[in-house]
Amino acid sequence: MAEKKLTFEENLAQLEVIVNELETGDVPLEKAMTAFQEGVKLSQTLEETLSQAEKAMAKVMADNGEEVPLDAEEQQ
Known part of the structure; x- marks a missing residue:
């Protein structure tokens, strides 16, 4: 049986222990x-996990529904 992938919080708690x-x-x-x-x-x-979250948060959706880098949105 496949192992359940732990959440970020579960991994963090395990590291703290x-x-x-x-x-x-x-x-x-x-x-x-x-x-x-x-x-x-x-x-x-x-x-x-944090790196992936950071990459996802660095993008926003443009008016046409396309993802654009966050800094490109600020320049418009």
């Missing part, structure tokens, strides 16, 4: 390394 766990310092080295690697992957996923 990892960071809090690592900050306590009571984690065995092997577990800390695994958690750190998972945190890096989550961070990359979050950054990709």
Whole structure:
């Protein structure tokens, strides 16, 4: 069965749990390394999601229904 894709908020919450766990310092080295690697992957996923959202927000719909870059709309 396919894995459910987590939302941005779910990934962020998972990353926060990892960071809090690592900050306590009571984690065995092997577990800390695994958690750190998972945190890096989550961070990359979050950054990709934000980048895609930024690209989408940088476009607006023109009067004719076409997408145009936001800065081009301001110049008109």
